[in-house]
Each structure stands twice: as C-alpha cells, then as structure tokens.
Amino acid sequence: MRVVVDTGILVSALISPKGTIGGVLHALRDGRFTAIYSTPMMLEVAHVLGRPKIQQKYHIQSGDIEALINLVRLRGELVIPKQTITACRDPKDNKFLEAALAGEADAIVTGDNDLLVLNPFEGVDILRPAELLEKL
Numbered sequence: 001m002r003v004v005v006d007t008g009i010l011v012s013a014l015i016s017p018k019g020t021i022g023g024v025l026h027a028l029r030d031g032r033f034t035a036i037y038s039t040p041m042m043l044e045v046a047h048v049l050g051r052p053k054i055q056q057k058y059h060i061q062s063g064d065i066e067a068l069i070n071l072v073r074l075r076g077e078l079v080i081p082k083q084t085i086t087a088c089r090d091p092k093d094n095k096f097l098e099a100a101l102a103g104e105a106d107a108i109v110t111g112d113n114d115l116l117v118l119n120p121f122e123g124v125d126i127l128r129p130a131e132l133l134e135k136l
Contacts (some may be wrong), residue, residue: 001033001136002077004100006093006110007044009076014049015058016069020129024109028075032136035076040095042069043129048074073089086120100124107132 008027013025028035049065050053081098088094096131099122100108108115108124109132119126128136 001107002036002105003033003132004036004103004105004108004124005008005098006043006096006108006112006115007041007048008063008111009109010045010068010072011048011054012062012111014064020120020133021111024129025136027072027133031073031075032117033075033132036099036105037076038079038081038095040097041099042072044095044101045048046073056082071118077103082099087118088114089117093124107135 005028009021011022012021016022017025025034044090046065046069049060054060079099079102081102083098083101084099085094085097087097093112096108096110096115101124105124107127109127109129110116111128115126
C-alpha cells in the first residue's frame, strides 16, 4: 500500500509512540506500507520538530528527528509533484494531496479535518490512523 503520512501523524508518533498513531510509525518501520513523501513535507516535519519549545517539552533530540526522516526515506518514495492543487481549505495541506497524486498513493493518513472532509480525493482515500491500520 502506498500512503502519504501527514506531518501531524509523524510528529505525534514520534512524541508518543504508543497507541494508534504510534502504530502507524511501527507499521512503516515494519515495511507494511510505502510512505510517499515530498521535500516540502519533510522540511515541515523537520521545522515542527526543530522548534525549541517542542524539543524541550517532549525531550526531542536532533538525532530523533534525523532518525524519523531517515525512516521515511528508507521505507518511502520521494515524489516531485508536477500538479498544483488548491482543493484544501487550509492551503498548507495541499502539499499532501499533491504528493498523493504524484506518487499514485492509495491513501493519505491524517487527523486533520481539513483533509478528512475531502475523502476520497481523486480516488485517494483519506483515512484516520485507526482506519489505515485496519486496512493494513
């Protein structure tokens, strides 16, 4: 299965690896799906996790961020979207739709209502973490 994992899921899974959201990261580690990602997506993950407030509150080290990005790179496929999409009510989330279409993803996994309301988007399922784990 080819899946775009949004920033919120990756960040939450790193901060709290137990539970359903953490299960998405475990499934990725186990090779149960291929993560479809773009450079803007990985830059956003690094930016969010690199915030001093986040690092201090959750005891995140630069090595943790590097390990997460390396996991996505190892178990994923980099895509370079050629199509600009403006379908999402939060313009920052369009990058996930663009990556999904460019990478011929089966699904996007998110907890973001701005994306969830679009389900399905041009044949791509937009799932909550529990729904993705059920499908895997």
